[in-house]
Amino acid sequence: MKSFQELANPWVADLAVYEPGRPVEEVARELGLEDVGDIIKLASNENALGPSPLALEAMQDSAKTMHLYPDGGTFYLRQAIASHLGVDPAQVLPGTGSNELIELLGNVFLRNGTNIVMSEQAFMVYRLVASASRAETLAVPMTDFTHDLDAMSRAITPETKMVFVANPNNPTSTMVSQEAIDRFMDAVPDDVIVCFDEAYVELLDEADQPDVLQYVRAGRNVVVLRTFSKAYGLAGLRVGYAVAPAPCIALLNHVRQPFNVTAMGQMAARAALADEAHIAQTRKLVQDGIVQFEAGFRALGLAWVPPVVNFVLVEVGAGREKFMALQKEGIITRPMDGYGLPDHIRITIGTREENERCLAALARVLGKEL
Ligand SMILES: Cc1ncc(COP(=O)(O)O)c(C=O)c1O
Structure with missing residues (x-):
């Protein structure tokens, strides 16, 4: 009898598996801690403020109708996103996090003999999705x-x-300017699809947010991805969306599941979109946290990449070792060896107290004084 390994498509059996931020429950079990409250997760760039209160209310209301399937066409959520961004609802497709939309793009556009271009240190899922579709990755x-x-x-x-x-x-917390984007868009051949993944864009002040939706409105082969997992604080609900010219959205619809966004997710996302106060508070928390971490790193004599959003890449030397040592202190960060940065870790900006505990633990791990 052939093994499952032998029966599987060979390119699937050989795929690398994404290493996510570790959940607090898992680390608590490993450390033998009863109380997960002692552990701080600064590993997945979530919103330290939690969900928007308006979204929480919407979730509670929606719980009563969870015996019903969601609206498979996400009508009201698409309308809300479209009017928020000034695009047409036919140009919007919500999904199970923006992760799902990356996968759908792979299913629709990639196959053996094609390739994608990305940066060497960019979100790992692009590469994984390309491999799953047997496409090559050209890392720059x-x-x-x-x-x-x-x-x-x-x-x-x-x-x-x-x-x-x-x-x-992600994971560098850096950004490119509108000028660089416009020059790039002039240089890219029309037949190549450009996917701008703006998972963190709402964490920037409005004046600093580049405008790539103009390329969708102009009908270029551009897909913009956004998510409710970061600034909106709804990572656990898994809602993201793509904005693209309507013919692209129609193709993505061919390969998605019929009910790919939960009913609770649709209602919470609509409420979160309207909660400008929560976004403003989140931006302030992140900006204050960046100042706090930079002061801490300076005191510890560490080099870091100046961050623009809610996570920071810091050079600690032997990153995986430091990640393990911090975990023993109850602080979950992210090792970066998988991104070719073995001396760095990535830390998500938390609340003031979480950042303080993280910096104190880092000082102990490095044997330094803060
Ligand atoms: C750049 C980037 N894109 C997409 C995602 C996926 O987010 P989600 O699937 O939760 O929308 C992440 C999550 O970390 C990310 O960092």
């Missing part, structure tokens, strides 16, 4: 931990189907 070196868009446009080959630009980028 970054400059100062920032996308080198000129080099990325030069890396495009006749086989390139998509270029992924996370802006701001």
Whole structure:
């Protein structure tokens, strides 16, 4: 009898598995702690403030109708997103986090013989999705931990189907300017799809947010991804969305599940979208946290990449070891060896108290004084 390994599609059996931020429950079990409250997760760039209170209310209301399937067409959520962004509802597709939309893009546009272009240190899921579709990944070196868009446009080959630009980028917390984007869009051949992943964009002040939706409105082959997991504080509900020209959205609809966004997720996301006060408070928490971490790193004599959003890449030397040592202190961060940065860890900005505990633990782990 053949094993499952032998029966599987060979390119699937060989796929790398995404290493997510570790959940507090798992780490508590490992450390033999009864109380998960002693553990701080600064590993997945979630919102330290929690969900928007308006979204919480919507979730409670929606709980009563959870025996019913959701609206498979996400009518009201698409309307709300479209009017929020000034696009047409036919240009919007919500999904199970933006992760699902990356996967759908892979299913629709990638196959053996095609490739994607991305930065060496960019969101890992692009690469995993490309491999799952048997497409090649052309990874372009970054400059100062920032996308080198000129080099990325030069890396495009006749086989390139998509270029992924996370802006701001994870795990570096850096961003590219509107000017660099516009130059890039002039250089990219029309047949290549550019996917701007804006998972963190709402954490920036409005004046600092680049405008890439203009390219969707102009009918270019551009897909913009956004999520309710970060600024809106709804990572556990799994709601993200794509904005793209209507023919692209129609194709993505061919490969999605019929009820890909939960009813509770749809209602909470609509409420969160309207909660401007929560977004403003979140931005302030992040800005204050950045100042706090930078002061701490300076005191510890560490080099870091100046962050623009709610996470920071810091050079601690032997990152995985430091990640393990911090975990023993009850602080979950993210090792970066999988991104080719073995001396760095990535820390999500938390509340003032969480940041303080994290910096104190880091000082102990490094044997330094704060
Ligand atoms: C750049 C980027 N894109 C997409 C995602 C996926 O987010 P979600 O699937 O929760 O919307 C993340 C999550 O960490 C991210 O950092």
